[in-house]
Amino acid sequence: MTRPAPLWAGRTLALLGIVLVAANLRTAATSLSPVVGAVAADIPLDEVGLGILGMLPPVMFALAGLVAPRISHRLGLERFLILAIVAMTAGFVGRALAAEYSLLFAGTLVALAAAGVGNILLPPIVKRYFPDRVGLMTSLYATCVSLGTVLPPAFAFPIADLAGWRASLGVWAILALVSLPPWISVLIRSRKRSRAAALDPAPELEEPAPGMIGRVWHSKVAWAIAIVFSLTSFQAYSMFAWLPKLLVDQAGVGEFEAGLLLAFWGAIGMVASIVAPILSARLSNVGWILHIGGVGFVLGYLGLLVAPGVSPWLWIALCGVGQGIFPACLALINLRTRTHEGSIALSGFSQAVGYTLAALGPLLVGLLHDATGGWALSLILLAATSALFVYFGFVLRHPRFVEDETASREVA
Template identity: 50%
Template sequence: MPDTSPLPLWAGRSLALFGILLMALNLRTAVAAISPVVAEIRADIPLDTLGLGVIGALPPVAFALSGLFGARLGRRFGLEPLLLAAITLMVAGHLLRGSAGSYQVLLAGSVVAFAGIGIGNILLPPLVKRYFPDRIALMTTAYVSLMAISGAVPALLAAPVAEAAGWRASLAMWSILAAVTLVPWLVVISRTHRGRRALGPDARARDTRPSSRHHTAMWRSRTAWALAMVFSLLSFQVYALISWLPRLLVDTAGVSPLAAGGYLALYVALGLPLAIVIPRIISRIADVSILVFLAITLLVIGYVGLLLAPGSLLVLWVSCAGIGTIMFPGVLTLINLRTRTTTGSGALSGFTQGIGYAVAAAGPVSFGLLHDATGGWTLPLVTLIAAALAGVVPALLLRERAFVEDEIAESLAR
């Protein structure tokens, strides 16, 4: 019987390992670097609430556009070259933000940085599939955990660095991390190029011509739609709460702004332990709908608690809402577990995250508009409850294990 045990992580792929982990460390730095130093930026650049809101809304919009086009670009140019371009965009974006002398330059730098990050979001699952098909759960755990860290560290370092060296240095310093990430991928691409040259022109042509139907027919897969729905519903809720939870708690629970910020930190921080645990659980259970139903239950408990009893057990309600996001790392894991090929993984990643982040962009806006229209927080919270309960539909679609390539082939054969 052949040996099917996993290979050591460093077995001929150590550079890819370091490259994936370094890339994950870059994927939230630009998102979290501005808000802690807004006061310092305003001292040099006119930055009103609307302007800051536009920059705050850029991440989900940029991530959605990257999701819709990233897989197609990956098919055309290759995963590694496109990742190299994404890293270059991040380096340029960080430097542009750090050199900004006007709001327009700050906005342009943010657009460039978020475009690179969005492409990186899409490419990491298929890169894990390509280099670590025997370690999908472990590698997903590692890179999702580092993504969570990449959002927390800038929030901690931005203000101290700005105080010591200025806000421009605080924003630009993340270009160093991005530049370092170029190194392993440059070596990987160089080695791959030499290897393909050794294969000869016919072999190179066969090696670099992936099928396009996995990229053009994702909508034919029930599993693809189920994952996109789960990711969309969760993204909508998370971005809404990140934007409005502190104000909601100040108004309904009577806590101070400082305490409200602490509850938001608790909500966000719960993503790290979930990233460590959930991919391994997902890879071991046959029916992943159990986790979706668990997430729905926790989310509803958290939202109902915030609606009916915000003045008591506040830690419990916020924790339930935070733990209810367990399917974020779950979906990223399933992108690889529900595809057979790297091509399919890239296509599913783009489809799922493209739709998901497009829906996420509406979260903060709709939540705020509902509050302004009603003068309270009841209807916004009811909307989140409805979004959580809507997860029952994709949960039922995920009860049976299926591969998107098989579903697409079956659909095309009809």
């Protein structure tokens, strides 16, 4: 068994590029809502317009999952990622300069589409440049994604208060632009085939598996990972949308404490992002992560249902444990594929399916609340969908590879 090479061994630029891109993957989704009141003072925004903007993140992430694998197969991972970074920067600038809703919508759509492409490309890029450290690198970039989720809401309003909402939205273009030079340098260096072969100890994995993008739909492993991705995203989007209001109504906490509890939930998720991918790469039975995460979610939701006022911090902590499933899913994209093309295909497939179903989470939770006037059925729905993690923990407990399941379809 070969020893893993140091992270910086001939791939420092790729390491820096992965970290910077990961930090940009949620800024477009989380930087607008904190300043929407200020935006509405200059650009008319009704409830429908706000609702459309709120649905864009999972919709664009899902569409990227369908389109990005095929485009990356033609352009190459690095070239396509560079184009996505340029588009993201343009999207941020465009919506910061928007004078009407259509331009605000267009800029947001472009930025989110580019972020969706980044979602799809990062797992196979990790597999290409860090095949010996999949768990560690997935942990690193998942943590950066979490930071990109938490920081924009924290800084959006102070920046808007100081320099206006346009500066608050436009400042994230700088972070996107900073992630561009490392990948331009990597692309230039990758043209030297001898250097590229030295970076990848298994050059045979560079050979494409014909039709892998289509065959992945016939893999049981791919479907299991896609459903787990759907369920964990379902929980996350529902919590982001409704947790503060649920805590105020159900647990009787104040709005300030509800905000702190949401931040606490996010902080536990950040810790989970560090730990779960590393464990996924090291455990012989990765199903334990799904079992523990699923039980955490279920106990947390049931606590909020039957004894919400006893210890809301405990119930939110238990729900936070469940967040380890999402970064574990990101790691499984590489741990359950043998080739780069398999990783691209599985990344696109699982995220296309996952984000499509995730978009239903906030809607269903909100509809159940409106229909009943309470949160009981919403919490039962969240607990029931979380219980499925335990089942899929058994399905994914042993290493089976997507390419092996779909090999029989190669000839067809």
